[in-house]
Amino acid sequence: MNRENHTKNHEKLNAEEMVSRLYPFIVRVFDVYEVQNSGEALYFYGTPKTDAENVRGELWEPLQQFGFGCTLKYELGEHILLIYPEKKAKGKTWINLVLFIATFFTTMICGAWMFGVDIENAPLQLFRGLPFTLAIMAVLGSHEMAHYAMARYHGMKVSLPYFIPFPTFIGTMGAVIRYNGPVPSRKALFDVGIAGPLVGLIMSIAVTFIGLSLEVPAAKSLPNSLMFDLGLPPLFVFIQNLVGATGSNLHPVAFAGWVGMFVTLLNLLPAGQLDGGHILRAMLGKKADLISFLMPRILFVIGLYVIYWLKEDGVIWIFWALLLWIFAAAGHPSPLHDKVKLDKKRILLGIITFILGLLCFTLIPFNPIS
Template sequence: MNNPENASITEQELREKINQVFSIYDIQHADGNIYFFGTPKEDIKIIFQKLWPLLSEKGFQFTIKYDLGEHILVASPLLPAKERLWINYVLAIATIFTTMIVGSLLFGGHPDISAADIMKGLPFTIAIMAVLGSHEAGHYIVAKKHGMQTSLPYFIPFPNMIGTMGAVIKHRGPIPNRKALFDVGISGPLIGLIVSVIVTIIGLLQPQLPQATQGLKIELGTPLLFELINRIIPTGDGMMMHPIAFAGWVGMLVTALNLIPAGQLDGGHVLRAMIGEKAKEASRVIPFILISLGFYVTYVLDRDGFIWVLWGIFLSFFAAAGHPKPLDDDIPLGKGRMALGVITFILGLLSFTLVPFQMG
């Protein structure tokens, strides 16, 4: 049962915030909404920019309408979107299963012959789910901190070399300001990369496995960050990369791909927050750079550069869709966030490799 005293306190708090930009002369209630009648002190766009983050902190969304000669600001409870959580759970369980099959193969198991061998892949599953899950958890936690509506991660099971296509979360509603855009965009890659480094170190410390002599061989290109760790913790010659270290390698590749500063990738969000509308130019140019890089690697270096062609085509559609504009696009990030953005892009370069994988 609602407490009338708490309701009056909330209304008073809203009134104080709204009165800063919207001079209120009457308040009415209907259907759980609060109607503030008044006169705008500033442009409606500015009112949205200033009030949205303040009201969302109190659990309200709002609209402003002009009806019968009066401006009305309608504050409505910000109800969480109805999530079909069973989908998240089913996809997560399916991804655990598909990654365990891949992990079993990496550890030399034969899950096609013995179902019990699937359990051999559990260490790889734990490592890869930690890498991918931490990335999305970073986005989720920071988005919630900024009062944004976002879903739990959707893991994507897929029969490929790691057993998954990663994970995604869905954001709903507007982005409050550039700081929120920056924080949400940068949190996933940074947290995911930290976990990837930890997983890589754990993997390199494990007893190494002998190189497979039969079957499909895949030559992995290691980024500079992985090489630096590998120099501190060297592996034996003729040994294959340990599956747990491979999960760390995957995390670095995911970081590099996501930090490409284009479209609605994490790097696109971060760059948009850092330089504003100028980021559109990068979103237009980078897909062509990637496609050109792919052709260069394929036809000049005679290596497998298809991933960059595919990623460039993929990004060209994202770039065409544009980037959502924060409600408050004028608040500067500050020197701290700008420096962190530059450092993060450098880490993305350290996680990059020209030829991630080559079929043997």
């Protein structure tokens, strides 16, 4: 037997072995009358026992275990279930590490400024911003790692967090993770969506308690620095009362807790691809589209109210309204198991989470001090 025939027989054996392993799962949702092997994929010809959405939903988990994906097509009067090996994308973790280190330093610079350090004249004092860095990185990092852990738990393909260094007043634009592939079910959509805000909020509360127990540094404002008067949300004020903290000035660590609460509020807005949009979509199904449609308009009205009625700075709400208007217009992709509703415990947890989000709301989050 020559090498070419040996290779062909080997591929045939692999294909037959693959069919025998996958066939029991396939026939549950698809009546097969013919199988073809193209060398790169298997073509199952037959009739679906349920709609296309359920076929993919039922097959997603067992196929993932063998490293395969599937597509259901209808061509020339025939239903074709295409099953193919999924290519494993190699993650470039060095990018995550570089961004993490860069964000570590940009947040430390901002933290040092909060302590009144003039970095240009005293660069060695940069380390004084370390408490703020540790606090803000813990708040933002725990949020994204909770998403990551829950996505992996449900078998989803997801990247490690990408921190975003940026010259804002906190030194970062937060962190994001990248999802590859479909969401298997409404349960997975809910669990992944809610994990980040809940864990991030718990970390924010812990950081706030720590920050409010620390003595506020007697720092002088640097020349040409922009100062803000913060609006404290009900949850933050509640913790202040528990700790017995007084005064309007905050320790940088407590400020990191405030940032965490504000980020939680923004993420829990029930619209588009925000965490709140994922949670509501999982809870209500396609009925959530109406709320996602209304949310940017509600924020826009809030912004106009703050600007023209209260004569305060409400630009943040106008900005977020326009942002959501763009991203919510595309709608929310459906999970594979979209017809399987959530259990009552998750519905209750979702309601509680949205209430916690409201406790992080303040009409005027910050006002520049002239």
